[in-house]
Amino acid sequence: MYGQIHVCVRELVLEKFSQEAWDKIIEKSGFDERVDFMVFHKYLDEKTFVLIGAVCEVSGLALPAVLEVFGEYFLTYCLRHGYDKMLRTLGSDFESFIQNLDSLHALLAMSYKQIAAPSFRCETDENGQLWLHYYTIRPGLYPIVIGLVRAVARDLYQQHANVEMYKKSTEKVGEGKPQEHVIFKVTLAANKRTSVVMRVENNKQKPCTSGLLQISANQFCAALPYHIIFDKNLQIMQCGTMIQRFVENRIKPGTKVSAIFDVIHPHMNFSIDNIRMFINAVFMLEVRKAARGNCKLVLKGQMLWLDDVSHMIFLCSPRLTSLTELVEMNVFMSDIPIYDVTRELVLLNQQRIAEIDVAKKLDETTAELKKTSEALQYEKKKTETLLYQMLPQKVANELKNGKTVEAEKFSSVTILFSDIVTFTNIAAASTPLQIVSMLNNLYQRFDQCTNKHDVYKVETIGDAYMIVSGVPEENENHAREVAHFSMDMIREASNVHSPVNNNPLQIRVGIHSGPVVAGVVGLKMPRYCLFGDTVNTASRMESHGIPGRVHVSPTTYKFLEGSRYQFRDRGHIEVKGKGPMNTFFLLGTHDNLMIEPKDEYTQLPLVRTPDDEAPINGNNANHSTVQIVTDASDERKTNKEQTTTSKTQVSTSSKNKSFTCILS
Template sequence: MYGFINICVKALVTEKFGEEAWIKIKTLAGVDDSFISHTTYTDQITLNLVKAASEVAGQPIPVILELFGEFFFTFCQRSGYDEMLRVLGGNLKSFLENLDALHSYLSFSYKKMEAPSFRCERRTSDGALILHYYSHRKGLHPIVVGIVRAVAREFFQSEIRMDVLDETHEEERNGKKEHVTFAIFQKKLQESIDTTSPKSDSDKTQQSESKHNKEDEDHNVRQRQALKPNNERPATLNVNSLVSLANDYGSFSPSYPEKLWLDQRMFCEYFPYHLVFDSNLRLLQSGVHIQRALPKLRTMEDTTVNALFNMLHPQIDWSVPSIRKFINMQFVLETKREMIIPGWGEEQPMLQLRGQMIWMDSLDAMLFACSPRVASLKELEERNLHLSDIPLHDITRDLILFNHQRLAEIEIGKQLEQKKEELRGALGELEAEKKKTDMLLHSMLPRQVADQLREGKKVEAGEFEMVTILFSDIVSFTNICAECRPIDIVNMLNALYTRFDKLTTVHDVYKVETIGDAYMVVGGLPIPMASHAARIANQALGMMFICKEVMSPVTREPIGIRVGIHSGPVVSGVVGEKMPRYCLFGDTVNTASRMESHGLPSRIHLSCHTHRCLQGYPFRFSERGEIVVKGKGTMRTYFLEENGGAGLDEIMGKGQSKASTPEKTDRCKSPPETPTNNMPNGVSTFHHNSTVVVPMWYPDNDMTSGSAIHISPPIFPNAGSNDSGSTHTSAGTPS
């Protein structure tokens, strides 16, 4: 099939069901969607798309095909074929009868098109329109139902019902061909109710059909009777014909000569492409240009039309009864190579004739009025023809010149489509590379800062009234480095920091840097958050648990870390042009580092400032008392023990959580091997080693600006509760 069909499938899915549905369908079908309208693709690609659409939509394949048929008609209208379709016929029957002629015309542009064929007849019992559908492709007849329904509604303001009467596979010269017979019942959309009409549905349908198709019946009667001499026509039919003609032309009635004022020689010369043969297929007459290509026609002795020509369309047997069944269709005949004039090259294409079969009852003979079937000047030359060989009255001359120009335009359009698809592919690759670059950039700088730098803006230093900073280091890291290989150190730090990085996503805190075994995290910037201390506290608790999962390469036991936390004001900014870094400045940074260096292994050491910030939250502490801190003097400090209002799974991002605000989640803090996606319920999820991580919910997730820090109400419902006999002090207890 041509790419035009696959493009239509894509347009149907994206317009009706959205871009995401199309991505699912093309992925399931295993196809790329870079289709070119005038490029051919295997039928299997289209069938795979239909099958995938059926699975994604949960609908049977016939339903999908019928929906495609309706949309295909609309798609053709939008693609520039609207006027061409509107002039095919004045009623549904004539429209369907002329579809083959339309396909024949389109075959000039789509040379490899294998279009279906249609034949119509009227059922006398109830006036139903009987449509015969022939196709080389099996199982696609539901498309016809959709197309006919759309045509009836759009062009003839009618609703139809189509019943499948028969479905067979007939043997043809080129293999099996599907033949499906439909019964079409048509009814006007705004048809007035006739009080005298029969009450049964079948009678109503019959009456409606008779009214809808009276015109085409009268037309067929007139056409048959016009071929008979006046003295052979029944008087009643003559009267009926005159009445019908009067309806069509007012008071006008045609006259016919008693004899034909044109001799045989003149007719054969000025109508050089025609054939006349009898009911036994014996040739009686032919045009002079056909005789020039087929020497046997010059004598007409015992020559049959099927001995000289192959019938390309419709693909039926050579017999007058078969031809009369398809009398309203366009016929295409091709000369047989063994009968062609000597000197015709072996590789030279055969002469094809396209035209209309007309049965003449009075002569018991068939007239084939035709013209050469050529689409361009090149094809004209390949068949040893010239424009002068085509009569001036034959529109084929103009069509060849017009189509030659059209084919050139189609080729240009095809090249433009190819360039467009190449550009689209390049843009897709560029977008993928941009995402990788953004991920790398956002792993070095906060998203807001990185976006400003990319836009060429100057990043001003920012002051933050209150943030919470965490430092951690590995216990006995120097000894570990001295006793194992460097690669073991790298693997250990990578395993540890990868887990820490993922945890920063759970609590929406910013990882500032790592230097050796030191890990620095801050909460409350670059976007100020009231819950900065609670986020860092939960981060610290999670880090302590993570350490149990990472083994020391020396002792083969879980490693230990020290954690120090302090809260206070800082100034942040980007320093340097080569490898720029987002740095924090202020005494708060130094104090947080002192909390870590003066801490104890496997403990979380807090300053009194952080302890005050955590008042109102259900964290439990143990008081360390006053200690001497280098450069700070005496300070009262605390150890963070646990979060009494949240379980370990919630802190680690493994449990169910209220939806976190996606834009506040610094997804780029995740390492490249931990891609992000969105769960259906809106919760951002992150994958690492097949583990789903759910960001923890905080009440200020929707804060976007403002540096004022307020003590928020308890996050958890049991905030402030504590056992009276506990040896720990609550954050709500005055220090």
């Protein structure tokens, strides 16, 4: 089938269902939007049936129901796409419309060369009942006719059509494929909303009242150079003068027409009964042995049964669709009678062929452009993903747009550094491949954690890993984001093992908050860099850190106060280049604690920041408050003791910070 059918199915689904349903149909059918919907391209029937099957599966409708809906929608599709005038002028009533469908398909065959159209024939019995005969080489598609007939009667003739399948059989009327013959009982009724007056004309021929016209056989053959008259036994009684010129051996009276010509349309055996069965069809007879030219002559025309003499007359013209065929068959315009429209059809169709060729090339070019565009978008997305891994998205987009990224000062950000404990020893005892594999496994886990939190990975150098939050997009919760990221880092590192002894890796993590200056440095390989004392202090927190722990500066600790976090108070330590600093080890939140390493730092005082909604001391509600519990090796024991023993509250002030010490 031609791609026109695929396009019609697509429009039907989009109109009756949704884009989501169509996407599922495309996925199930395996169709490609770029190459499987070209209007003038011929596809295998099996491919079209796969598409229809996917529509049934997604819509949940049975195949006959889908085909019936398609048949009804097909008329709407044709009316929308330039065939409205052609269809509305095809017949003055429903019956004449159906009778002329075969002629319409013959006309369309000039554009769609490989079309395998069905055949239709109407007949009315003595009771006035209308019967529709449908012939096709594609079995099982008759529900389409039901929907189509209803739509034609309703939309073109304002009638309601009741269509019932009366009989179905398989007939072989030619040497080709067997055809399915379906007979429908059609009952027409005027639509109640319209007043249609139906007139039935007497189809019997009225006698001529102008007198008897006398014409000799020679004059008749000269006036109609392309005609053949034969009897019930297919014996030729008379033929036009031009036909004699295209046949290799001269036609003699009594010669059977089937001995000289083959019926190529409709597909059937050459007999009077078969001809009368398809009397409304366009007939094409091909000369078996041509007298001139490289191609065989094809005569196209109409069969008429002459009741008074029981003869069949074939009124025809040479089937010529282009100037190229005229040259190949050695036929000239002068060989065609002036009254015959074949001359105009040849010239018009020549132009039409050129337009179709352009349309086909346009379809193919459009499909290739779509394919190229999708590939380009895919590669662009890959490039952008790689670029966003090197630079923040905001900065990368400005650079793509040709803008200069100015350096910015950020008043408050949080920076994290981490490194692997004993990495130098591990590297010395391992192969390069083992080191790369270990770091790749570790950093992939860290990178996945960056997707969960609002942090930006600045860089990795060897075993060092650096992230920041609050840059280049400001974030009020930058300290919390980094704190939760650091806890995920500790957990993920324990899932990676050393290639030397297969023990879980331990990392040191240091966090500090403060102001920085950030900007893009370099042209050949631009990098987004951070500058300022905050970077140095964060690095010092990491270098003075402890394996398996998150070392937090007092500035970051202050940002995390009042947020349900737990710490170990490390007290004052000497930090290189900074002097004494009161630092902390982050343990986690009240409901999400990390597993502490078994070291001497588990004896440090436990510091718990209170819940935001429940301050510890109502008198100090305007100050940041903290609980410090000494001898915290067994926290549960301490809590129990706090509830049974008297407590002494001592208020202290240090460095503009007020807190409450609870001693047990």
